[in-house]
Amino acid sequence: MELSATAYVILGMVSREPRSGYEIKAVVDQSTRFFWAASYGQIYPELKRLSEAGLVEGIDASTGERKRTRYAITADGEQELKDWLRRPPETTEMREEGLLKLFFSSLLKPAEAIETLRAMRRYRLELVTRLREMEPQKEGRPDDPYTLMVLRAGIEFNEWFADWCERMETQLLESSLEKRSS
Amino acid sequence: MELSATAYVILGMVSREPRSGYEIKAVVDQSTRFFWAASYGQIYPELKRLSEAGLVEGIDASTGERKRTRYAITADGEQELKDWLRRPPETTEMREEGLLKLFFSSLLKPAEAIETLRAMRRYRLELVTRLREMEPQKEGRPDDPYTLMVLRAGIEFNEWFADWCERMETQLLESSLEKRSS
DNA sequence: ACAGGCATGTAAATAGTTACATGATTCG
């Protein structure tokens, strides 16, 4: 079976408890979002495919006139998920427009590169704040230390990045001072 | 003008010196690759578009029977590139299958999660080695400190990540020992 | 009544990778 990593995100999310497409989107946004995002345009069609493949199964969870289908993982689905978890990770990519701009910043004045660094730092610090707010709700689960571990990876990473931006700003500031005084 | 970030990578690469599609690919792989990759399937069509928009211009650089076109940035292209550099960065994403696997690892035994961490760490350390090898060639350019700065960001990031994996491995190891002795 | 959130879904566009075809040149 050839599934995309996004399919496994969905499989993983319904393995914890049955969830609707809408709920999956919400929980992804509160957890894996910073290292693996997913949109409705992926989630709904993928749920259909997983259902046809027998890896999840839809359960009607409508309330009155409002339709809702929650999906639960099947035994096959859980097996598939575990097999995937055991294979070494492959995809790893990053797209960071800030570093790209910095890379070409010799076309600009140092003060303008510093603006890029500041914008990057601001963004990372905001992210740290938002991730920290999520920390309490993931604490104290001895059965699952991984959710918190991964959240803290996000916090640490963004803190490192913000700090790097600050250090580079100082470096640029110092070297333009040097130039001026020579 | 609405250009993709990948278009700006190409624009930036030809702004330093005229380059062919093949050369752009090679230089991307040796520099921006870890935070912004590009494939032939993007580069060649994009060069054609940029050329039609008058942002780059093709120069015949064939040698004998072997055809080759190098592209140089135009005045319009340089203006467009600078305008983009001055706008605050937007896109920033990460897709890290390892963190995803770790996130769902409560379905497995701790020893298996540790395997994921080890594979992640191995990968990051290899990347550090490869990036370090590129350091000397980027050193000593007082006109362009940015190339080296960004390369070092890559090194630092991957070192941080490798270290994080190591610490998490220790943490998991310790908590399984605790459980066993209680 | 209406705003906002719940809920499902699709169409269209954009982005990006992979694999392939083609042929020249260089080096051992």
Added chain:
DNA sequence: CGAATCATGTAACTATTTACATGCCTGT
């Protein structure tokens, strides 16, 4: 001569985002 690398390009596929359409339910 053969392998590797130079060089350009495209087709098919996969992935992903964005915007939209539709309608229900809850609280003010």
